[in-house]
Amino acid sequence: MHSFFVWLEATTLSAWIRESTSILAFPAILSLHTIGMGFAAGISAAIDLRILGVAPSVPLLELKRFLPVMWAGFWVNAVSGVLLLIAYPTKAFTNPVFYVKLSFIALALLGVRSMGLSVFADAGLDFNPPPRKCRLLAIASLVCWAGAITAGRLLAYTYSHLTSSQ
Amino acid sequence: MYTLQLWIYHTFRAMKWAIPFMTSKWGWPFCETVHFLGLSLLIGTIGMFDLRLLGMGKRIPIAALHKLILWGVSGYVLALLTGIMFLATEPDQYIFNSAFQWKIVFMAAAGVNMATFYFAVFRRRETELSAKLIAALSLFLWIGVIVFGRMLTFFRPADCGSDPAAFISTCIPLR
Numbered sequence: 001m002h003s004f005f006v007w008l009e010a011t012t013l014s015a016w017i018r019e020s021t022s023i024l025a026f027p028a029i030l031s032l033h034t035i036g037m038g039f040a041a042g043i044s045a046a047i048d049l050r051i052l053g054v055a056p057s058v059p060l061l062e063l064k065r066f067l068p069v070m071w072a073g074f075w076v077n078a079v080s081g082v083l084l085l086i087a088y089p090t091k092a093f094t095n096p097v098f099y100v101k102l103s104f105i106a107l108a109l110l111g112v113r114s115m116g117l118s119v120f121a122d123a124g125l126d127f128n129p130p131p132r133k134c135r136l137l138a139i140a141s142l143v144c145w146a147g148a149i150t151a152g153r154l155l156a157y158t159y160s161h162l163t164s165s166q
Numbered sequence: 167m168y169t170l171q172l173w174i175y176h177t178f179r180a181m182k183w184a185i186p187f188m189t190s191k192w193g194w195p196f197c198e199t200v201h202f203l204g205l206s207l208l209i210g211t212i213g214m215f216d217l218r219l220l221g222m223g224k225r226i227p228i229a230a231l232h233k234l235i236l237w238g239v240s241g242y243v244l245a246l247l248t249g250i251m252f253l254a255t256e257p258d259q260y261i262f263n264s265a266f267q268w269k270i271v272f273m274a275a276a277g278v279n280m281a282t283f284y285f286a287v288f289r290r291r292e293t294e295l296s297a298k299l300i301a302a303l304s305l306f307l308w309i310g311v312i313v314f315g316r317m318l319t320f321f322r323p324a325d326c327g328s329d330p331a332a333f334i335s336t337c338i339p340l341r
Contacts, residue, residue, distance in 0.1 A: 023317075023320070026320075027316065027317055027319075027320050030316050031312065031313045031316040031317070034202075034205070034312050034315075034316050035209075035309055035312055035313070037202070037205075037206060038205055038206050038208075038209030038210065038213070038312060039209060039210070039213065041206040041210065042206040042207060042208070042209040042210020042211065042213060042214075043210050043213070043214060044210070045206065045207060045210045045211075046210040046211050046214050046234055046237070049211075049234065049237060050234070054233060054234060054237065055230055055231060055232075055233035055234050057227065057229075057230035057233070058226055058227075058230045058231050058233070058234075059225060059226060059230075062223050062225045062226045063223065063226070065222055065223035065226075066214055066217065066222065066223060069213075069214075069217065069222075145206070146203060149199065149202050149203055149206060150199045150203075152202075153195060153198050153199040153202055154195055154199070156195075156198075157194075157195045
């Protein structure tokens with residue numbers, strides 16, 4: 001694994017993201033990662049809140065129109081996240097918190113998918129209080145997104161090696 | 167302008183009670199996390215409302231969706247309170263930081279934009295062009311606030327004479 005980090009960090013792309021003084025390098029990628037986070041976690045959380053009873057007069061099924069925005073946010077973050085990973089592979093892969101973050105994101109996305117299969121597939125749920133199962137799913141989704149954001153934030157404070165040479 | 171900046175600097179510098187917590191091991195990371203949770207709540211609910219005004223999810227009544235805004239405001243308050251904690255701890259790193267100054271300009275513009283919406287547009291017909299312009303502006307401004315927030319690290323001011331650590335830095339004659 002170490003030799004892989006050494007090789008990756010030596011690539012032009014990795015060095016450019018890490019060392020370039022261009023605003024389009026690290027600063028822009030980091031900004032995109034934060035905007036994507038806002039839309040992915042935020043839209044998902046707004047849908048969860050509606051399932052849990054906030055704004056009950058919003059037709060629940062219609063909220064699925066916003067799911068593409070949530071997925072757009074996710075893909076912006078998948079791409080920007082991979083770029084950040086290319087810049088600092090050692091920093092992320094040697095930190096257990098990084099795997100916690102990925103697990104929370106995986107669980108949150110599974111939640112969004114199963115919501116698509118259960119909540120948004122049931123026409124009876126438009127205005128009626130969602131069943132217990134859906135509400136538990138919404139709570140789990142909120143916990144997972146909050147967990148992913150927390151773990152992501154803590155990456156800046158918990159890493160042990162910034163690059164392979166350290 | 168510089169006098170105003172110094173006054174703001176001293177106002178935050180006086181909030182010494184924040185420093186022991188913020189310089190403890192998990193104080194700063196905790197506030198950063200809450201700041202980002204608040205940001206997501208704000209973008210998720212206010213962003214969703216803006217997109218609705220722009221025509222997404224047309225079958226959702228605007229007044230119904232508006233009930234989510236309270237959660238966006240809660241997110242804003244979380245981000246604001248934790249933001250004050252950052253400023254109380256390192257005021258010079260923000261007050262003399264051009265990215266921070268732009269962030270504040272964008273936040274103020276978002277506030278004026280929101281006030282315009284409530285006073286002029288919300289009570290009248292919602293689908294008219296002015297509502298769409300305000301919604302588009304709201305999305306642009308809040309995304310700008312995020313971007314300038316992220317830029318803070320790269321525009322950190324340095325003391326005059328010292329070697330600037332950040333790659334785009336200004337020099338402040340503060341101490």
